[in-house]
Amino acid sequence: MLTERPARPTIAQLREVTQPPSVRTRAGAEHWVAHLYLRDLSPYLTRVLLRAGFSADAVTWLMILCAVLSAVSTGWPTLAGAVGVVVLAQLQQLLDCCDGEVARWRQTSSPRGVYLDRVGHYTAECGIAVALGVRANGGLALSSVWISAGLALGLLVCLNKVENDLVHVSRHYAGLTQMADVESVRVPQRGLLRTARRAARLVPFHRIFHSIEMSLLVLAAAVVDLFVGGYATRVLLLAMLASAVVTVVGHLAAVLGSARLR
Template identity: 50%
Template sequence: MSDSSPPRPAHPTLAEYRAIAQPPEVRNRRSAEHWVADVYLRDISPYLSRPLVRLGLSANAVTGLMILSGWAAAGSLLIPGLVGVVLAVFFGQLQMLLDCADGEVARWRGTFSPAGTFLDKIGHYTAESLIPIALGVRAAGGFGDLDGHYGWTTLGALLAVLILLNKALNDFVHVSRTFSGLPRLADSAETAAPRPGLVARLRRIARFIPFHRLYHSVELTLLALVAAIVDIVAGSAWGGLAGTRTLLVVLLPLALLAVIGHFVTIMASSRLRA
């Protein structure tokens, strides 16, 4: 692709790098930042992405590392005990850090492409579906104890399907508008807001209990850690997996409610109107 951006300094200061890699218009987008990015990851991500630029890595290569980190978060949940969930939390945080870094590398290099967006989607969709599947296997007692516990793996798979559907709804909006010849939507709260009425009131209430935000890899791995601690505290109750199994049982109906609410909100907004 052609690059009309001005030449970048060979050895930028951190301030020079941040000015290009982390412009305000990116950080201020409605859906651009996860809360951990706002809280601390954007403060440290340049310390990772700037060396990656110097090493010659492309933005897509960094996205590839992000994908592997998400898969590692899911795979870690298959390791019994606290070790597995602690590793899952680490890789979940690393995935989000690399998700910040790949965009910074792309902005510094001035290299943006559909392939990069595609790979980013692959990373988030696969991680956020593999983690609940791994959580179901964990709730069943691991691969060595699946016989007679397939109900838990089924719950994990159903949770994965609901999470995928909820994530896909926003993409469905963009695809539908493209097929209808409509312009791309602005990424703003005003565009996403439903028209005044019952749905808008319910949406405002839901902000006080944001359970629909529990299904990102960061939240899922943190919840898995809390559940593993409960497993230890509860001892032999419910097969020694009381926390993990309770988490799975609670997350599934909440995910269904999140999907329904998301669908209704989209239909009540102006996003699908010409």
């Protein structure tokens, strides 16, 4: 590991310092697009951000801006809006890689950075969910069944994320150490829950509530809507709402049945 930080690091030096095994092997914190290609691309953008003088928090604010814009783009009921949310969700995820890399390079990791990072993810995922109701309605309105469905979906997506974050809050208040981000801790200890978790892995509908997956589903529905006049987006919203109810209940049971609170 480098002991000094050169002013103009190479990509190899950035990878050595900012992408240690502890980052690349995290079970719950690394999204599949990060594993697949974003971590290969992120050092190039991180080097640009470092040379431009960006702090880690400044990069996170850029990520939050992308999150806000992705929700706005989702609510624009056109194919262009759907393409926009896919692009913005990818950029948000790329910046999410970069802010941690900038922090590790500058050695400025902090609770403030973690907090802002969480704000970005909540904004993107809950915002896209709510805006999907606007999209299904055909535009913004004071009230409609689709607007209400989007608001309900946003609430459920928020609850699903809160169930994760409350694990860390609860462990802190109980005086426990930080939970290791490994798969063995997440596996339910009881037989029925373990079986249900294996079944969920075969049909991982609970994973669709990340901004990346939601953006791709919005785009797929928008393409189908070119032929069915908006019905695909409405079906998507109702399907996600039903899936969110099951996910929130199942997630709560999985947390309580695993070693995460022990």
